[in-house]
Each structure stands twice: as structure tokens, then as C-alpha cells.
Amino acid sequence: MKYDFTFYNPTRIHFGKNSLDNLKDELSNYGKNILLVYGGGSIKKIGLYDKVVNILKECNKNIFECGGITPNPKYKDMLRGVKMIEDNHIDLILVVGGGSVIDCAKGMSVSLGLKDPFKDLWLEGKEVTKNNIPVGSILTMVGTGSEFNGGSVITDEDRKIKMGRVFPSHVYPKFSILNPELTYSVSEYQMVSGIFDILSHLMEQYFSGDDDNVSDYLIESLMKSLIDATPKAIKNKEDYEARSNIMWIASLALNTLVGLGKTQDWEVHNIEHQLGAYTDCAHGMGLAAISVPYYKHIYKYGLDKFVRFAKNVWNIDDTNKSKDEVALLGIEALSKFIKDSHMVTHISELGATKDMLKDIANSCIESGGYKVLSHEEIYEILKEAY
Numbered sequence: 001m002k003y004d005f006t007f008y009n010p011t012r013i014h015f016g017k018n019s020l021d022n023l024k025d026e027l028s029n030y031g032k033n034i035l036l037v038y039g040g041g042s043i044k045k046i047g048l049y050d051k052v053v054n055i056l057k058e059c060n061k062n063i064f065e066c067g068g069i070t071p072n073p074k075y076k077d078m079l080r081g082v083k084m085i086e087d088n089h090i091d092l093i094l095v096v097g098g099g100s101v102i103d104c105a106k107g108m109s110v111s112l113g114l115k116d117p118f119k120d121l122w123l124e125g126k127e128v129t130k131n132n133i134p135v136g137s138i139l140t141m142v143g144t145g146s147e148f149n150g151g152s153v154i155t156d157e158d159r160k161i162k163m164g165r166v167f168p169s170h171v172y173p174k175f176s177i178l179n180p181e182l183t184y185s186v187s188e189y190q191m192v193s194g195i196f197d198i199l200s201h202l203m204e205q206y207f208s209g210d211d212d213n214v215s216d217y218l219i220e221s222l223m224k225s226l227i228d229a230t231p232k233a234i235k236n237k238e239d240y241e242a243r244s245n246i247m248w249i250a251s252l253a254l255n256t257l258v259g260l261g262k263t264q265d266w267e268v269h270n271i272e273h274q275l276g277a278y279t280d281c282a283h284g285m286g287l288a289a290i291s292v293p294y295y296k297h298i299y300k301y302g303l304d305k306f307v308r309f310a311k312n313v314w315n316i317d318d319t320n321k322s323k324d325e326v327a328l329l330g331i332e333a334l335s336k337f338i339k340d341s342h343m344v345t346h347i348s349e350l351g352a353t354k355d356m357l358k359d360i361a362n363s364c365i366e367s368g369g370y371k372v373l374s375h376e377e378i379y380e381i382l383k384e385a386y
């Protein structure tokens with residue numbers, strides 16, 4: 001392992017069909033006032049809202065509701081939650097939903113008493129205090145890994161910035177309840193968007209560094225398992241084996257474990273976040289549309305790793321082929337997976353217009369794993385993805 005690290009992940013995971021049964025026990029660790037945070041209403045349609053509210057009532061909790069959190073959660077909604085926490089002496093934020101809702105709840109948890117927390121904590125990276133309000137989650141949409149990490153990605157519409165921050169372990173959810181059956185009602189569009197998000201998290205941690213490390217072997221296994229489960233989940237949304245595997249791969253992909261001791265990339269995410277700030281697109285679909293042009297642009301700078309990716313993840317036969325050919329066949333296999341899984345291949349399908357591309361490119365961070373990209377190169381990639 002190239003770098004030293006400290007690993008600590010305090011989130012207690014309850015996984016499986018009966019995992020909601022653990023909620024009562026978890027609630028017994030907190031005071032009476034619960035802020036119930038959720039999205040646009042899917043949890044009401046699937047009957048989960050009623051179940052959770054009943055459990056809260058049985059536990060004699062006072063329920064304060066903060067619904068209507070949108071995908072790509074907005075700063076103004078986060079501030080709405082902060083005000084509710086301050087006004088009502090909240091003891092626990094209980095989130096029911098996908099990554100957006102969990103991210104927003106973490107943002108609420110750390111922002112008490114701050115006038116402009118987005119500026120202080122996301123833009124300027126100031127340290128967070130330890131007196132944040134605890135968060136617990138019930139996950140209904142798979143992809144981000146937010147249920148098992150300190151990530152919080154918030155969109156400030158006025159500043160036109162979508163920015164992520166990884167908070168320290170005291171901000172991670174104290175517990176997360178993961179029942180794959182709760183994800184059956186997610187539309188195919190959102191499901192495959194989440195699946196690409198998972199694959200992208202794995203690739204972002206994989207495509208960097210040239211040392212021999214266990215992290216890359218772990219990542220390859222998770223990628224192969226995800227690629228195997230995806231067509232099964234698309235064919236039958238209620239294939240428990242496939243959906244539960246995908247759910248657990250998502251959590252493992254971004255609970256920080258598989259990226260330990262190595263460099264990481266994250267430039268696809270950086271570009272997608274700004275694409276999201278301009279278009280409000282589904283995160284995973286933005287990643288799917290950007291990834292192939294991005295990897296075609298950088299593969300020469302990490303050629304051996306792209307050859308390894310082609311052979312170990314996509315089973316490309318390298319007999320009588322140059323490294324260049326093998327690497328490109330791997331990227332082609334990724335492109336085929338995107339198409340076969342009904343994911344988005346062009347950012348024009350996500351609301352991006354030609355005249356936005358320059359602004360999006362210029363608002364991105366110039367970084368990258370194998371190659372630090374300039375704004376001009378990001379613009380070229382966006383044009384390619386268009």
C-alpha cells in the first residue's frame with residue numbers, strides 16, 4: 001500500500017428484508033424530537049412513510065417533518081431543515097430516501113448557527129464542530145453510498161455550484177437501514193442511473209496510481225459483480241439476489257474502504273457536478289454520458305491500468321494486440337454496457353445545450369488522476385459527450 005491511512009467507519013448497517021425491525025432499537029438511543037426528512041413523495045406511494053410514522057408514534061416520539069427535498073438537493077431546502085432543527089430542539093434527523101435526501105440531512109446536521117454554511121463548509125472547507133445533530137437513514141434508492149459515508153453534495157442554485165464535501169466520521173449516519181425490497185419501486189431510469197454511479201465510484205478510485213495494491217483487486221471484484229447483476233435487475237426489477245447485491249456493492253463502493261492507501265481520480269464527478277448545477281440532471285446519467293469521452297481522452301496517460309481494466313474486468317483477449325488496442329477495447333466494452341443498460345450516452349439528452357458547454361467547462365475544477373485537465377480539455381470532452 002503506497003500511503004498510510006486511518007480507517008474508521010461508525011455507521012451501523014442493518015441489511016435485508018426485515019431490517020426495518022431494527023428501527024425501534026435504534027430510536028431508543030435518542031431523545032424525543034425527530035426530524036423526518038424525505039423527498040418528493042415516493043415513500044408515501046410505497047407505504048413506507050406510514051410504516052415509519054407508526055414506529056415513531058409507538059416509540060412516543062414527536063415528529064417534525066421536512067419533506068420535498070429534491071434530487072440534487074438544493075441549499076435553500078437544506079437551510080429550511082436547519083431552521084426546523086434550531087426551532088424544535090431536534091434530537092435525531094431520520095432520513096428516508098435516496099442519496100439526495102441523505103446528503104441534505106448531513107448538511108442540515110452540521111450547519112447550525114452558521115449564516116452561510118455553504119460558503120463556510122463547502123466552498124471554504126472550514127472544520128465542522130462535533131456538536132452536529134445525529135443522522136439515521138432508511139435507504140430507498142441505491143447508488144451514492146451516502147448511507148455509509150460522510151459525503152454531502154449540495155447545489156447552490158444562486159451561485160450555480162454543485163459541490164461535494166466529505167465530512168468526518170462523526171457526521172456519517174449513526175445507522176442505516178438497507179432493505180433491497182424498498183428499492184423495487186424505483187423507475188428503471190433512476191435504477192440504472194444509480195448503477196452507473198456505483199460503477200463510476202469504483203472507476204474513479206481505480207484509475208489512478210501505478211502501484212500494486214489490494215484496493216484495486218477489491219475494486220475489480222466489485223465491478224465484475226455489478227456488471228453481472230445489472231442485466232438481471234433490468235430484466236426483473238424484483239430479482240432479490242440481483243437487487244440486494246447491487247445495494248451492497250453500492251455501499252461498499254463508497255464507504256472509503258476500497259480506495260484506501262492509493263491515489264484516486266474523481267474528475268468525472270467534478271465535471272458531472274457542474275453539469276448537474278446547470279441542468280439538474282440525474283447524477284448517474286451525467287456520469288454515464290461523460291465517462292467514455294473522458295477515458296478515451298486520458299487512457300494513454302495510464303495505459304497499463306486501462307489494459308488491466310480491459311482484461312480483468314471485461315475479459316478482453318489481448319492475444320496479438322497492442323496495449324493501445326486492448327485499452328480501447330476495454331473502453332468500448334464500457335460503452336456497450338452503458339448502451340445495453342439503457343443509460344444516457346449524450347449530455348444533450350440531459351438538458352445541456354451547446355452554448356452552456358463553455359461555461360460548464362470553465363466552472364469545473366482543473367484536476368484528474370492520470371492527467372490534470374485544463375478547462376480547454378474539459379470543454380473538448382463535453383463537446384464529445386454532447
Ligand code: NZQ
Binds near residue numbers: 097140146185
Ligand atoms: O423524491 P422522491 O419522491 O423520493 O423520488 C426520488 C427521486 O426522484 C426517487 N426515489 C427514491 N427512492 C424511491 C424513488 N422512487 C420510487 N421508489 C423509491 N423507493 O429517485 C429519484 C432520485 O433520488 P436521489 O436521491 O436524487 O438519487 P441518488 O440516490 O442517485 O442521489 C443523487 C445525489 O447524491 C449525490 C449526487 O451528486 C446527487 O446529488 N452524490 C452523493 C454522494 C455521497 N454522499 O457520497 C456521492 C455521489 O457521487 C453523488 O455525488
Ligand code: ZN
Binds near residue numbers: 144200269283
Ligand atoms: Zn457519484
